[in-house]
Amino acid sequence: KQEVTQIPAALSVPEGENLVLNCSFTDSAIYNLQWFRQDPGKGLTSLLLIQSSQREQTSGRLNASLDKSSGRSTLYIAASQPGDSATYLCAVPHSLNTPLVFGKGTRLSVIA
Amino acid sequence: EAQVTQNPRYLITVTGKKLTVTCSQNMNHEYMSWYRQDPGLGLRQIYYSMNVEVTDKGDVPEGYKVSRKEKRNFPLILESPSPNQTSLYFCASSDHQGGQPQHFGDGTRLSIL
Numbered sequence: 001k002q003e004v005t006q007i008p009a010a011l012s013v014p015e016g017e018n019l020v021l022n023c024s025f026t027d028s029a030i031y032n033l034q035w036f037r038q039d040p041g042k043g044l045t046s047l048l049l050i051q052s053s054q055r056e057q058t059s060g061r062l063n064a065s066l067d068k069s070s071g072r073s074t075l076y077i078a079a080s081q082p083g084d085s086a087t088y089l090c091a092v093p094h095s096l097n098t099p100l101v102f103g104k105g106t107r108l109s110v111i112a
Numbered sequence: 113e114a115q116v117t118q119n120p121r122y123l124i125t126v127t128g129k130k131l132t133v134t135c136s137q138n139m140n141h142e143y144m145s146w147y148r149q150d151p152g153l154g155l156r157q158i159y160y161s162m163n164v165e166v167t168d169k170g171d172v173p174e175g176y177k178v179s180r181k182e183k184r185n186f187p188l189i190l191e192s193p194s195p196n197q198t199s200l201y202f203c204a205s206s207d208h209q210g211g212q213p214q215h216f217g218d219g220t221r222l223s224i225l
Contacts, residue, residue, distance in 0.1 A: 046215070099157040103154065
């Protein structure tokens, strides 16, 4: 059974720092990997989706990498801002039409 | 504006009183799903639907029903709610499950007393 782990569970950094969030999964036979952001009291917003054939995806200050063979993904946030404070979750489906399995998230606080 | 809309956003009710949480999307997405989010357990999928009249169980389907009579709507039904169904519920949709990002609603916080 696929399990997704995110480390650390919480992270606090000063504004302007670059940071890395980690996601690992036990079964490397994934179709893709998706990173989400969740703000308190809100739903999830998709940030980046990496297909299994890709190594990374970039959107603005965000860069997500995927190493299927080692079962790992990282989300790199450059020049962090207080507005980046949120919980970040990663999720994987096994194949095209199977349920997403989520990690428990990393709660990020960026201090001004 | 592309969105997934859930109603109600908050509900407090009592054990055994049937309730329905509605979910509607305006993006003509084929795939829709329901999740519940609980502290320490994270997000878990309840049911999903790959298209109209096609539904399937997720990881935690017990105590829930769904229907998909129209492409845009995917209601979640609790026939006889119990306190262990107190949770934060999210509806999501995408063009299809794996290839496209999923869009989430803002959530429904259910309290079953």
